[in-house]
Amino acid sequence: MTYQPDRSQYPNKKADGSLDIDLKSGKFLKLWQGPQHPGITGNMSVELTVCGDEVVEGITHVGYLHRGFEKLMERRTFIQCFPIVCRICVPEPDFNEYCYAAAVEELAGIEAPEYANWIRTLILEMGRINSYLMYCGGQAGSFGMGVISQWTTYVRDLMLDRFEELTGARIYHMFILPGGVRDRLPEGFAQRMEETLCEIESTMSDVYNTMYCNAVFKKRSVGVGVIDIDLMDAYGVTGPNARAGGVAKDVRKDQPYLVYPELDFEPILGQDSDIYTRADIRRQDLLQSVDLVRQILAKMPEDGSLMAKIPSVMHWKIPRGETYIRGECSRGEYGYYLVTDGSGYPRRVNVRGPSYTHAMALLERMIVNLNIADVAGLMVSLHTYPPEIER
Amino acid sequence: MSIRDLLSPFSAWKNILRDPVTIPDPLNDRPGSDRYRGFHQNDNEKCIGCGTCEAICQNGAIDMLPVDSVATKEGDSGLRPRIDYGRCCWCALCVDVCMTGSLTMSNEYKWVESDPDAFRFTPGVDKKFWDNSELGYKRPEEHRLVSPERIEMREMNVESRIDSFAEIVHGYSIEEAQLEADRCVACGLCIATCPTHMSIPDYINAVREGDYEQGLRLLYETNPFSNVCGRVCTRKCESACASRHEGEPIAIRWLKRHIIDQIPHEKYREIIGDPEPSTGKKVAIIGAGPAGLTAAFDLVRKGHEVIVYEAKAAAGGMTRYGIPEYRLPYDALDRDIETIVSMGVQIVYNTRIGADIPMQQLTQDFDAVLLAIGLQEGRQTRIPNSDHEKVYRAVDLLDKITAGEEFHLPHCAVIIGGGNVAMDIARSIARLQKQQYGQVDVVLTAMEEQQHFMADPDEIKEALEEGIIIQDQCGPQGCEIDQSGKLIGLKTWKVLSIFDSEKRFAPVYDNGDETIHACDTVIEAIGQFSDISLLGDELTEKLEWNRGRIQIDSDGRTSESWLWSAGDCVNGPDVVHAVADGHRVAASIHCYITAD
Numbered sequence: 001m002t003y004q005p006d007r008s009q010y011p012n013k014k015a016d017g018s019l020d021i022d023l024k025s026g027k028f029l030k031l032w033q034g035p036q037h038p039g040i041t042g043n044m045s046v047e048l049t050v051c052g053d054e055v056v057e058g059i060t061h062v063g064y065l066h067r068g069f070e071k072l073m074e075r076r077t078f079i080q081c082f083p084i085v086c087r088i089c090v091p092e093p094d095f096n097e098y099c100y101a102a103a104v105e106e107l108a109g110i111e112a113p114e115y116a117n118w119i120r121t122l123i124l125e126m127g128r129i130n131s132y133l134m135y136c137g138g139q140a141g142s143f144g145m146g147v148i149s150q151w152t153t154y155v156r157d158l159m160l161d162r163f164e165e166l167t168g169a170r171i172y173h174m175f176i177l178p179g180g181v182r183d184r185l186p187e188g189f190a191q192r193m194e195e196t197l198c199e200i201e202s203t204m205s206d207v208y209n210t211m212y213c214n215a216v217f218k219k220r221s222v223g224v225g226v227i228d229i230d231l232m233d234a235y236g237v238t239g240p241n242a243r244a245g246g247v248a249k250d251v252r253k254d255q256p257y258l259v260y261p262e263l264d265f266e267p268i269l270g271q272d273s274d275i276y277t278r279a280d281i282r283r284q285d286l287l288q289s290v291d292l293v294r295q296i297l298a299k300m301p302e303d304g305s306l307m308a309k310i311p312s313v314m315h316w317k318i319p320r321g322e323t324y325i326r327g328e329c330s331r332g333e334y335g336y337y338l339v340t341d342g343s344g345y346p347r348r349v350n351v352r353g354p355s356y357t358h359a360m361a362l363l364e365r366m367i368v369n370l371n372i373a374d375v376a377g378l379m380v381s382l383h384t385y386p387p388e389i390e391r
Numbered sequence: 392m393s394i395r396d397l398l399s400p401f402s403a404w405k406n407i408l409r410d411p412v413t414i415p416d417p418l419n420d421r422p423g424s425d426r427y428r429g430f431h432q433n434d435n436e437k438c439i440g441c442g443t444c445e446a447i448c449q450n451g452a453i454d455m456l457p458v459d460s461v462a463t464k465e466g467d468s469g470l471r472p473r474i475d476y477g478r479c480c481w482c483a484l485c486v487d488v489c490m491t492g493s494l495t496m497s498n499e500y501k502w503v504e505s506d507p508d509a510f511r512f513t514p515g516v517d518k519k520f521w522d523n524s525e526l527g528y529k530r531p532e533e534h535r536l537v538s539p540e541r542i543e544m545r546e547m548n549v550e551s552r553i554d555s556f557a558e559i560v561h562g563y564s565i566e567e568a569q570l571e572a573d574r575c576v577a578c579g580l581c582i583a584t585c586p587t588h589m590s591i592p593d594y595i596n597a598v599r600e601g602d603y604e605q606g607l608r609l610l611y612e613t614n615p616f617s618n619v620c621g622r623v624c625t626r627k628c629e630s631a632c633a634s635r636h637e638g639e640p641i642a643i644r645w646l647k648r649h650i651i652d653q654i655p656h657e658k659y660r661e662i663i664g665d666p667e668p669s670t671g672k673k674v675a676i677i678g679a680g681p682a683g684l685t686a687a688f689d690l691v692r693k694g695h696e697v698i699v700y701e702a703k704a705a706a707g708g709m710t711r712y713g714i715p716e717y718r719l720p721y722d723a724l725d726r727d728i729e730t731i732v733s734m735g736v737q738i739v740y741n742t743r744i745g746a747d748i749p750m751q752q753l754t755q756d757f758d759a760v761l762l763a764i765g766l767q768e769g770r771q772t773r774i775p776n777s778d779h780e781k782v783y784r785a786v787d788l789l790d791k792i793t794a795g796e797e798f799h800l801p802h803c804a805v806i807i808g809g810g811n812v813a814m815d816i817a818r819s820i821a822r823l824q825k826q827q828y829g830q831v832d833v834v835l836t837a838m839e840e841q842q843h844f845m846a847d848p849d850e851i852k853e854a855l856e857e858g859i860i861i862q863d864q865c866g867p868q869g870c871e872i873d874q875s876g877k878l879i880g881l882k883t884w885k886v887l888s889i890f891d892s893e894k895r896f897a898p899v900y901d902n903g904d905e906t907i908h909a910c911d912t913v914i915e916a917i918g919q920f921s922d923i924s925l926l927g928d929e930l931t932e933k934l935e936w937n938r939g940r941i942q943i944d945s946d947g948r949t950s951e952s953w954l955w956s957a958g959d960c961v962n963g964p965d966v967v968h969a970v971a972d973g974h975r976v977a978a979s980i981h982c983y984i985t986a987d
């Protein structure tokens with residue numbers, strides 16, 4: 001987004017180029033958006049400096065949700081880390097399970113069985129659907145359309161039922177663990193999943209009519225919050241945020257993992273890079289994931305081994321090594337950097353969540369010159385989850 | 392923007408006629424899914440209190456606590472997991488790792504209580520409405536976090552071992568030992584069952600860490616016969632091992648042997664350390680078997696002077712003169728004995744107390760005396776013609792084999808007995824026959840059914856592989872002798888039952904089902920007894936007795952204040968019990984002689 005000096009005559013630039021914001025002048029107002037605010041994407045806040053209804057500076061504040069997972073993991077055995085990683089990202093937890101398991105497997109020289117990889121892929125796509133459903137509700141809500149989130153929450157709940165019968169839990173599944181997965185598909189799962197997918201499709205068609213074909217939504221999102229194409233690399237923009245600007249980044253294609261090579265799909269691209277395009281890319285991504293789930297259930301083997309042989313977990317040591325495992329979550333590139341030192345504990349774990357770049361640096365850059373009323377819409381449109389910023 | 396964009400949002404109105412989707416809770420019951428990870432349940436009959444669930448719980452949600460309804464017993468700590476739902480995250484790692492499969496989860500997830508402390512509870516002990524729920528998370532069969540299978544031990548194959556007394560078992564490589572050590576969950580249940588309470592999980596940890604010196608130090612804390620026990624221990628510990636419930640027990644014995652094998656013998660002394668300064672007290676020990684030598688080892692380390700009198704030309708007792716070389720090579724036994732001797736224990740060989748030195752002499756010359764004479768004499772069946780010269784006692788023949796004495800090797804031998812001693816003599820004779828005659832001809836007869844033999848199942852399997860014929864349920868009735876007085880066979884009747892309703896020995900035979908096992912030699916392997924003639928009439932009269940054995944107290948002390956007894960002659964039945972006994976009496980003797 002280019003700086004439009006004609007919109008406001010304030011603030012002036014000082015000789016050194018920095019902004020001359022003098023609160024005592026009465027021209028500016030400090031406004032805190034969050035951490036308790038319906039228009040914020042979770043537990044973070046933006047310290048806005050406004051001039052009239054226009055934002056002239058926005059500083060992000062995080063730290064409300066820091067739980068120290070990376071450090072905690074340095075004091076836990078490799079198996080004990082498995083139940084905590086999902087908590088790093090509440091709305092799409094399974095990516096953590098997958099990345100952690102794959103990193104451990106790589107350093108320990110273990111290969112997860114094929115059947116387990118199909119189930120892992122299935123779970124990741126189910127998670128993507130849920131994450132987008134949550135996003136749709138949030139994006140609509142940020143522009144004052146409350147009903148959409150009620151619809152998407154309902155179908156998300158149906159998907160949670162599928163998660164529950166497959167993994168034994170609704171939110172924190174703790175199902176993908178180093179070596180494989182915990183269990184096979186329950187009897188009749190594909191049938192019930194199909195019913196759920198149909199419900200989701202029908203809801204999404206309603207959402208399309210009421211949200212995407214809605215004059216108000218269009219008015220407020222088209223042309224607003226544009227990410228300049230030359231910002232993409234500098235700010236590490238990935239996922240739908242990048243694809244909405246025509247940048248074909250999708251780890252599932254660029255560096256295929258699990259069973260993605262066997263699935264038929266093309267990354268969905270947009271052009272305008274504004275809030276509306278990003279929303280539309282996510283809607284289409286969601287429907288693509290519905291299709292991917294169908295493909296997986298049709299193509300996956302009937303049965304197979306769940307777990308590779310892993311060392312006895314009580315004394316599991318992993319030789320010195322380091323690796324970075326990445327994958328495409330609903331918000332972009334998600335990665336785990338794992339260092340092992342031959343002991344029974346990870347030496348260092350670093351979680352690379354897309355929200356870190358999108359919700360902090362990028363947002364600060366884009367928020368300038370926005371109307372206060374559009375701040376929430378912009379934030380949601382970057383689709384960020386603070387728990388995964390802070391870990 | 393089009394006209395559609397203005398109108399289409401109104402399609403939301405179509406929902407006005409739809410039923411609400413919200414589930415009114417708690418009016419509607421919504422059960423958790425079949426594999427839902429809900430509230431815990433524990434089958435307390437199955438649970439052994441190993442605490443592996445506690446160890447794996449990364450939330451510290453589990454505490455192992457004693458409970459009223461469960462008693463501590465062999466292989467069961469008597470503790471049970473108490474779970475704190477203020478901490479639990481329902482990850483079910485505890486269920487996955489549970490060594491017995493006793494811990495599972497129900498699919499219940501609603502539990503309302505006004506007392507917050509109620510959410511700290513002991514599943515299976517504190518009764519809950521979800522107990523015995525069929526649904527809920529149970530560990531899938533192949534989902535194992537601790538390997539159930541033992542690392543296989545490499546051994547000599549049948550062809551190469553049948554004419555050889557070389558050791559059958561090769562021992563673990565370092566990699567194999569570490570993999571096996573990794574299976575141990577360090578619960579410590581085995582320690583209580585080991586008669587001498589070896590610190591098993593600690594020395595297994597030493598294997599895992601590759602710290603063999605620490606391993607050896609730990610072994611010597613409780614067992615100076617680790618070379619022997621690492622090879623032939625009856626391994627009571629393994630029958631208490633947590634890992635046996637859902638797989639094979641940890642190969643505790645082989646890991647002990649592995650430690651021993653890794654350290655050069657010259658370094659033992661340095662690792663074990665020196666004895667304490669001399670106290671000037673003197674102790675006499677009769678018998679250089681495991682019991683006597685263990686006591687001697689402990690006492691010299693305490694600074695006492697110890698003299699061991701041994702009737703035979705070498706030390707070790709039955710571990711040398713009974714156990715065959717293919718199970719326990721002499722050099723392994725020698726390493727244990729040399730270490731004990733290097734601490735300052737003096738052994739006087741070829742000296743039989745009672746014959747060469749009278750018992751009274753010892754009472755005069757020493758502050759305390761320990762009787763550790765084992766069971767040297769073989770029991771006899773006393774069936775007709777069993778006094779024939781070609782009817783031997785197994786221990787006598789094993790003794791001759793060790794001592795290298797000449798004896799007439801049977802062409803065709805029949806053994807009476809189904810225990811380990813019977814297997815030892817059968818397999819020794821078979822090896823000698825193969826060496827000298829080129830073929831094996833040994834028949835082993837026993838009263839029990841084969842699956843109830845006292846012998847170790849591995850011994851039976853290997854004996855059969857080596858060509859020994861086992862005939863079970865055969866009660867010996869007499870030895871058959873031809874007119875020239877030559878032994879030609881053993882007559883047996885089929886055994887219908889061995890014990891009566893009160894479990895007393897009262898065999899019932901079918902005398903119509905008679906077998907003559909043709910042979911030129913019969914070997915009796917039905918037990919041993921002690922030769923106590925060394926005590927002399929006066930002492931025998933003075934001592935208190937208990938069913939033919941000298942009466943001892945819990946410290947191994949006899950009714951005479953200066954005399955202790957240990958090992959097979961009072962307790963038995965194996966090396967590790969003899970070692971445990973040795974420690975016990977040594978501690979008691981030490982207290983006694985240092986009392987003033």
Ligand SMILES: Cc1cc2nc3c(=O)[nH]c(=O)nc-3n(C[C@H](O)[C@H](O)[C@H](O)COP(=O)(O)OP(=O)(O)OC[C@H]3O[C@@H](n4cnc5c(N)ncnc54)[C@H](O)[C@@H]3O)c2cc1C
Pocket residue numbers: 623624625677678679680681682683700701702703706707708709710713714715742743744745763764765766767786789811812815925957958959960963964965966967969
């Ligand atoms: C054939 C056989 C196989 C066995 N296999 C195993 C096995 O695999 N595992 C296992 O754990 N156990 C086994 N045992 C049992 C084990 O050997 C004994 O339990 C153990 O040796 C007992 O030790 P001890 O010191 O009490 O007696 P012993 O080992 O019998 O030692 C007693 C010593 O006292 C000496 N002695 C006796 N009288 C006198 C005297 N008057 N003066 C001086 N010295 C005297 C004897 O010569 C002997 O050296 C086996 C026993 C036999 C017979």
Ligand code: SF4
Pocket residue numbers: 433437438439440441442443444445471472488489490491492493494
């Ligand atoms: S792991 Fe299983 S057997 Fe061991 S204490 Fe826990 S519940 Fe009991």
Ligand code: SF4
Pocket residue numbers: 444447448449450451452453474478479480481482483484485486
């Ligand atoms: S379910 Fe997980 S957190 Fe709960 S007690 Fe078991 S191991 Fe601990």
Ligand code: SF4
Pocket residue numbers: 574575576577578579580581582591592595631632633634641643
């Ligand atoms: S050897 Fe078996 S019983 Fe002993 S500590 Fe290890 S697992 Fe527990």
